[in-house]
Amino acid sequence: MAPSAFSVSSPCTPLPMIALAMITSGMEDVEMGEITNSRILIVGGSSGMGLALAKRCLAAGAQVTIAGRNEETLARVGEELRSPAAFQTVAVDIAKESQVSDLFKRIGDLDHIVSTAADIEGAYELLPSLDLRAAQRVVESKFYGPLLLAKYGAPALSASGSMTFTSGIAAYRPSARGSVVAAVNAALEGLVRALAVELAPIRVNAVSPGWVDTPIWAFVAGDKKDDTLKAIAERLPVGRVGQPDDIADAIGFLMGNGFTTGTVLHVEGGHRLI
Numbered sequence: 001m002a003p004s005a006f007s008v009s010s011p012c013t014p015l016p017m018i019a020l021a022m023i024t025s026g027m028e029d030v031e032m033g034e035i036t037n038s039r040i041l042i043v044g045g046s047s048g049m050g051l052a053l054a055k056r057c058l059a060a061g062a063q064v065t066i067a068g069r070n071e072e073t074l075a076r077v078g079e080e081l082r083s084p085a086a087f088q089t090v091a092v093d094i095a096k097e098s099q100v101s102d103l104f105k106r107i108g109d110l111d112h113i114v115s116t117a118a119d120i121e122g123a124y125e126l127l128p129s130l131d132l133r134a135a136q137r138v139v140e141s142k143f144y145g146p147l148l149l150a151k152y153g154a155p156a157l158s159a160s161g162s163m164t165f166t167s168g169i170a171a172y173r174p175s176a177r178g179s180v181v182a183a184v185n186a187a188l189e190g191l192v193r194a195l196a197v198e199l200a201p202i203r204v205n206a207v208s209p210g211w212v213d214t215p216i217w218a219f220v221a222g223d224k225k226d227d228t229l230k231a232i233a234e235r236l237p238v239g240r241v242g243q244p245d246d247i248a249d250a251i252g253f254l255m256g257n258g259f260t261t262g263t264v265l266h267v268e269g270g271h272r273l274i
């Protein structure tokens, strides 16, 4: 693999896990059970929900590795989050088996693996406009990526560890143009249930977000993003769309709750009710 496709910016020293922490760090008070001093890999941690989770985990005293493909983005986010003893960035494409394999050779033991990664560029289209390669990138980033993270990451996890992957409301309330994303989310949820059995006692769960205000909307709605999110906010029982912190909070629960596995946690403001 070319060096540019994979780089670790700083070393990460494992620390023991301790229990519940209440954190306040310029955000709302957040309970992050069982993650203080945990070693956490967040694929997709350079944007949106993954970035919100990384901020929370760092504020709670965890050791955090964020991963994504774009090294410039990782460097920028690394500057923003700088916390040298507890933080590193890794450039990796989880669609590439060799890169995932190398990732786990290099980052050492972990307590939790999270993926919020999704490459949906060009895939949110009506069928006549749908490019098969764009559809395949959704499958690679949201299904094969988690599968590879499980294959190579499970041996790195402690017995009390967890994996959390990210499906989405499209599996339950698909819209026209969303066929590929809907199908991949549903497939991922099936994968999560099977992995929870195969990898036990490691816990494997999914969070299923509703509509959340993140950069991914550039690929879904382009310059209609604000109007689109406003329209759904007016219809949702909670009267607003999600924020990345809403999903980070739910992932924190899934990481910390030792009796939850094979579960899909819906965090969607009541979207499945309308």
Ligand SMILES: NC(=O)c1ccc[n+]([C@@H]2O[C@H](COP(=O)([O-])OP(=O)(O)OC[C@H]3O[C@@H](n4cnc5c(N)ncnc54)[C@H](OP(=O)(O)O)[C@@H]3O)[C@@H](O)[C@H]2O)c1
Binding pocket: 043, 044, 045, 046, 047, 048, 049, 050, 067, 068, 069, 070, 071, 073, 092, 093, 094, 095, 116, 117, 118, 119, 140, 141, 142, 145, 166, 167, 168, 169, 170, 208, 209, 210, 211, 212, 213, 214, 215, 216, 217
């Ligand atoms: N936002 C919503 O309304 C919504 C609704 C339902 C479900 N979801 C799901 O929630 C998850 C998080 O979404 P988000 O809105 O936070 O997305 P986002 O802001 O676009 O972030 C996606 C992240 O994934 C990384 N990524 C993409 N492909 C990758 C790959 N092959 N390997 C490694 N990293 C990769 C991106 O970095 P690079 O591009 O640098 O690789 C980026 O850090 C996704 O699974 C999405 O489908 C979102």
